[in-house]
Amino acid sequence: MTASINLTSVSVDQRSASTRCAFPFIERDFFREVRRLINDTQSVLYRRMKSEQTTLIFRGVMALGRRLRAERPQGAPSLPAISILGTLRRLGPMPARRLATEERLQPQSLTRLIGDLESKGWIVRTRSEVDRREISIELTALGKAVFAEDMRARRIWLEHAIATTLTDAEQEALIDASEAMLKLSRL
8 A cells, every 4th residue: 555645735935824734744844854854965965075175185295295205315314214303303302202202103113213313423312410311312413414405305396396386375375284284293
C-alpha cells in the first residue's frame, strides 16, 4: 500500500495565510526538514572548501620548501644541522634540553648532532656558572658564517622570485601569510 500526499496545497511562502497547508504540522515539519537539509548541505560544502584550502596551503608550503632546498649550496650542512644553527642564531645560547625542545627532538637524538657540530667548530659547549650540571650550547663565529652562507643562496633566489613573479598585492599577501604561518609553527 502506497501513501501519497498532495503537496500542491503546501505553501513555500509561510507569510501567506490564504495558501497555507490544511495540516500545519506537516508544513512545520516540511520547513524544518528543508532548513535542516540546507544547513547540512552548507556544512558539507564548508568542510569541503576548508579541506581544499588546507590542501592548497599544504601543497604551496611543501613546494616552496622543496624549491628553497634545491637552492642550497653544494656540500651544505645537513638540514638538521642548519636547523640547530638557525635556532641558536635566533634565540642565542641555551641549555641542551631547551634546544631539544625548540627543535622538537629527544635529548638523546640531539647528542649526536651536537657532537658533530662541535667537532666542526660551529658550536661550543660550556658549563653553566649557576648550575654546573647544565651545559649551555652556543654558536661560534664559524657557525654563524656557515649558517649565513647556507641562507644566502636561498635568500637571493627567493628575493628575485618574489620581485619578478608576484604583483605588489601578492607580495603583501605573502608577507601576511608568512606571519600567520610563523604563528602556526609555534603551536
